[in-house]
Amino acid sequence: MKRKMTALAAAVAAGIILLSGCAAAEPAAEETTATTSAIDEAAAALLPEEYKDGVSVASDIPYAPMELFDENDNPTGFDYDLSQAIAAKLGVTFTFNDQDWDGIIPSLQSGTHDIIMSGMNDTIERQQVLDFVDYFNAGFAILVAKGNPEGITALADLCGKTVAIQTATAQIDLINAVNPSCDSKIEVLEFPTDGDAQNAIRAGKAVAGVNDGQVAAYTAQTAGDGAYFEIVNPADSPEGYTSVLTGVGVLKENRGLTEAIQAAIQSLIDDGTYAELLAKWNLSAFAVSEATINGTK
Known part of the structure; x- marks a missing residue:
């Protein structure tokens, strides 16, 4: 939901390669290896070898309560907490990095970052470039x-x-x-x-x-x-805008990474961690019951 729709439709018309320009990222101050929850061995086994050394997360901060900085300028928010819980399930480090929104998809295409966790709406247009692991549902x-x-x-x-x-x-x-x-x-x-x-x-x-x-x-x-x-809260939203899925964005060619993240989030849903994180940020009303891939149809 952030939300957010890049000018992707125009880019598709002109050629997706036009997105290859990259905005400079500003690394957030915190890097965390989550160890507070047990590794899900089945999910971890799905993670491609190239990501065993860690996953770089791009996020446009702030977009509270999904992502923001605390009083010490360290990242926090629901997306940040969820990223660290996913890291724990996969047994790797997830670094959370501040990235301007307009450059957030190009930052994956350039290899600067690996995934997007930034309240990003799962849309049909974006699915031409990204796969989404959906973890949030709102309007x-x-x-x-x-x-x-x-x-x-x-x-x-x-x-x-x-x-x-x-x-x-x-x-x-x-x-x-x-x-x-x-x-x-x-x-x-x-x-x-x-x-x-x-x-x-x-x-x-x-x-x-x-x-x-x-x-x-x-x-x-x-x-x-x-x-x-x-x-x-308007009751007259046009068709297609009454409910919006939010997901972790991953480049389509990185299917193995997508599947590992899906398994990790589903594990968090199943063991109750996901519900606890939603409650912490007063977001329980926006829960999903299943971590789908590209749930927007």
Whole structure:
């Protein structure tokens, strides 16, 4: 769900090779070999030999509560915790690295990183380049100023208004799907980060933002100690946007790595670790019952 939709449809039309340019990654400060849970021998046996020395995770930080930095600038959040639990099941080290969103898929293609864990939506377009191990299920929510001064209750209420959204995200696709039904189109202001989009709402440059449900809820709860925003859960999402799977992104040619991660996540679901991590981040409502591959059809 981050979410996020790169400009992949255009890249596919022009040739997937155009994604080969890579944004420079900024390694996060923490590297952890998870040892708090027993290795799942069956899952570990699926891991290709080339990853026995470790797996590099690309993540666009922050995107709370999925990924953020703690007070010591170390990565934390649900995705980070899940990455370390997967590492424990596979008996290897997972390093969690800060990577700009626009360069996150190219960072896999260039070999800088191995997988993506960044609240990334499993979409049909992305499946042309990536396989997804789905571990999260949520939809979209509208973030509005506290008190909802514009009286926004549905996506249709955004017609003729301006919304602030992080660039290259699935939320922009959602607005594009809503616009054909509007007499006056929704204007989208795109920003490089989700925080910038939130600031635009606070500054009155936009009446609302659209975000993944769990991120919008976290923002409304924590920003200004709950004083800045509230959320609206729209009931009029277009077909294909009512529920969104989030997954670990792996290049399609790395099928062995995909299968090992799927087995590890399923093991975490089966032994209850997955549920514990969701509860820690108040995300239990977004659980999946099975770690599917490319569950979006």
